[in-house]
Amino acid sequence: MDKNIIYNFEDVKIPDFNPEFFSLWLKEVIKQYDREVGEIAYVFCSDDYLLDVNKEYLDHDYYTDIITFNYNEGSSLNGDLFISYDRVLDNANQLEIDRFDELCRVMVHGVLHLIGFNDKTEEEEVEMRRIEDECLMLRKSFT
Numbered sequence: 001m002d003k004n005i006i007y008n009f010e011d012v013k014i015p016d017f018n019p020e021f022f023s024l025w026l027k028e029v030i031k032q033y034d035r036e037v038g039e040i041a042y043v044f045c046s047d048d049y050l051l052d053v054n055k056e057y058l059d060h061d062y063y064t065d066i067i068t069f070n071y072n073e074g075s076s077l078n079g080d081l082f083i084s085y086d087r088v089l090d091n092a093n094q095l096e097i098d099r100f101d102e103l104c105r106v107m108v109h110g111v112l113h114l115i116g117f118n119d120k121t122e123e124e125e126v127e128m129r130r131i132e133d134e135c136l137m138l139r140k141s142f143t
Contacts, residue, residue, distance in 0.1 A: 003039050010045040012085040014103070025104075025142045026111055029135050030077055033115045038076035040114070042107065047086040063087060065106050068113040081110035101136065108135040 005023045027037055045053075047063050054060045054067060065087035071078040083106055092102040109119075112131055119128040 003037055005037060005040045005042070008041060008043045010043055010049050012044050012046055014044060014085060021142055022107065025139045026108065028138060028142070029108060029111055030115070032138070034075065035115060036076045038073060038078035039071075040077060040111070041080050042110075043080060043082045044085050045082060047084050050082055050084040050087075053082050065091060066110050068110045070114055072114060077111070077114040079110070079114045081107070081114075083107065083110070104136060104139055105132050108132055108139075 005019075005026055007017070007019050007022070026040075030037055050067065051061075051063055054062065054064060057069075058067065063084065065084055067082045069080040069082075071080075083103075085103075088103050088106055089099055091106075092099040095102070109128070109132060112128060112135070117124070117128050117131060119125045
């Protein structure tokens with residue numbers, strides 16, 4: 001049964017955030033991989049907030065842009081995706097790309113992890129980036 005994608009903002013504000021757009025696009029990505037939306041929660045937060053999550057749950061003491069907690073059940077995707085909006089903005093500035101594009105990339109990156117893609121090896125990282133690019137192209141049909 002198709003449930004929903006929810007969006008929470010802990011200690012950040014994202015200008016012009018459009019949950020309807022993101023839900024339509026991400027549900028289409030999920031459908032392309034023959035999966036269903038279960039309960040997916042995005043939590044947008046600051047670097048410090050995500051660093052605390054990283055330390056507490058993963059025993060990692062470094063900043064990151066996203067942490068994905070996978071609670072999948074069969075073909076139903078379920079998870080909590082914590083995104084540091086500070087990292088998204090910093091990455092966009094460093095890469096000299098649009099912050100919206102970087103936000104979309106990080107958001108779909110988490111969904112791809114739920115689908116089963118990894119990026120631990122160099123080969124996996126290249127493949128993940130290729131699939132992210134495909135998903136970003138798909139996004140254009142929803143704007």
